[in-house]
Structures are given as C-alpha cells and as structure tokens.
Amino acid sequence: MNITPNVEACLKESGIQEGLLLCNAMHITASVFINDDERGLHQDFEKWLERLAPEKTHSQYDHNRTGEDNADAHLKRTIMGREVVVAVTNGRLDFGPWEQIFYGEFDGKRRKRVLVKIIGD
C-alpha cells in the first residue's frame, strides 16, 4: 500500500519547510519502508520474505505456543523495517527519483496504523 500521498498531506498540514519526518508502523507485525512502486517487485518481496521466514509450520516458532500464529510476521517485519526517516526540504519530501513510502502488513488481521512525526521549521 503506497502511503506517500497520505504522508505528503501530513507534511503540508504541518507547514514545516525544513526538517526531518519520521513515519513508522504502530504494529510490530507491520513495516513502513521505501522502495519502487512496481507490482512485480512487491510480489518478489512477498515470495522472498516467505522463503527467509516461512509462515509454516506454525509449530516451529516458540512464539506461536502463546496462542499466536504470527511469529513469521514479526520476523518479516524485521527484514523490512519499522520506520523511515525522510528529509524535508522546501516543504517537500526530499526523495530520490523512484522513492515511495509503503506500508506492509504481514499478519493481515490488524487495523493499519501509522505514525507521522515531523520536526523542523
């Protein structure tokens, strides 16, 4: 899910021209990350994360003995990262040519929540 427009709206509302913007997932099975907005690449991410941290068998993870079945989602989010910090210059996100901000949820059952915090002048 590309959340760049939402983050830009927060920045505009803040009126901040120069500073740093933090955007982080508030769930520990979710990620905020920056990459290319290309569908094939996102499918590659999903397959790759499933290879590095397979969901099944559920019983291979100690965390799942607590009644959860989402240990793999915690590992996947660790690879993808919790947060991004972006420079704000002239009131805009100071991005390279293909940078876009995405929210990725690896558990799938949670309500999505993102925090945006901006400091500067």
Add this chain to the structure above:
Amino acid sequence: MNITPNVEACLKESGIQEGLLLCNAMHITASVFINDDERGLHQDFEKWLERLAPEKTHSQYDHNRTGEDNADAHLKRTIMGREVVVAVTNGRLDFGPWEQIFYGEFDGKRRKRVLVKIIGD
C-alpha cells in the same frame, strides 16, 4: 534486554515534550530494535538469525581471518538494525500497543553501550 525504562528515564530527564528520540547501539555487533516483549519470540529471533547467518564454521568468513570470530554477529546485527527513531509526544514515547525497545548483543563479549539523543521542545 528490554531497555524501554532506561530510555524513558532519559526522556524524562531531558524535559522534551515534542520531538524525535534516537536510540542506537554503539557496538557494531549489537542492535537496538523495537518488538514485542515475549520470551518465545526472542528465542525465535535467535534461532532464525543463526539460520540466516550461522556462527560456524568460523572459517567461512573472511573477517575471521583478522583474528576475530564474530563475523556472524556483524551480519546478525545488520538484520536486526542499529537504531530506532521514536516520536516524542506530550513528553512520552509515542508507541503502538506492544512496542518495546530492546538491546541485542550478538557477540557477547562486549560491554553494552547505548546512545540516546533527543531533539525537540
């Protein structure tokens, strides 16, 4: 090791109400990361990191030819991350429901050192 209380104490001492807090490991074989405070999950992290970046054999890593035996710890820390940046709102860490800050040391022989830097008003 859950360092959330230590970080909160630093924040309180700073008196900062609105801003950003950086917390990073000062050793390059250690991590500061945010996740759930659940013992089973932490065991899952350890097993998973050992699978992705096994300690042995030591001789598989060029870094270990320098007299070190901790190349795997550098790789593990890369997965887990060096630092976290957390929003400060109303003088408190602005966390999602289960977010806690942890220090993880993957070499095991070093004195633990963490840096906390807070900016804002």
Add this chain to the structure above:
Amino acid sequence: MNITPNVEACLKESGIQEGLLLCNAMHITASVFINDDERGLHQDFEKWLERLAPEKTHSQYDHNRTGEDNADAHLKRTIMGREVVVAVTNGRLDFGPWEQIFYGEFDGKRRKRVLVKIIGD
C-alpha cells in the same frame, strides 16, 4: 565505499553542534549503513547477500519481467538499509569505537547519490 569524511564535511559546513543527522541513499538499489571498515567483513557481506538474495536466475523475479535485471539489488538493499540517523554532539558525529558510514550499491550501473540532512542548533 567509506563516506564518513564526506558526511563529516557536511556537518562541519552546517555549523550544527547538537542534533540529529540523517544520511540516506537516493537510489532504491543502494544502501547507507554503519559498520566496521574491514575489507574481509565487506567481502562477507557481499557473499552473504548473494546467498540470501541471489542475482540469478534473473527469471525467478517478477520485477525482471519489466525489462530490469536488478530485482536482487532491491532485496539486498532492504537487508542493508536505506538510511542511518546519527547523533551530533559538540559538533561531531557521536560514534561508537568502530562505527563508520558506508555507501553500498547493489546494482552497479547508477550514479551514486547520497542525501545528508542535519537538524539542531
């Protein structure tokens, strides 16, 4: 490529004494990361990333159907990270004993671009 001297030059030019410094790659197949300046370790990183996210076969990645052949570079950069945030104290990068900032490019065909943003007083 060790970019610590370049980042230090930006910091000196800014005149900022206390604050936070963000340094990020502007390409989504590149990383800015902090680790040890040891050649063997860097070779270990390269071999390890190739094991976790192999370049070939190119056809295993959906992204490469768009005419690209660098899907693996996107995955490798995700492991290594896009950005670092470093504390600035007394006008200097507040580093642990072996911390150095590196730029890593996993595609190899792009011009290198890094953004440095510093806030504080």
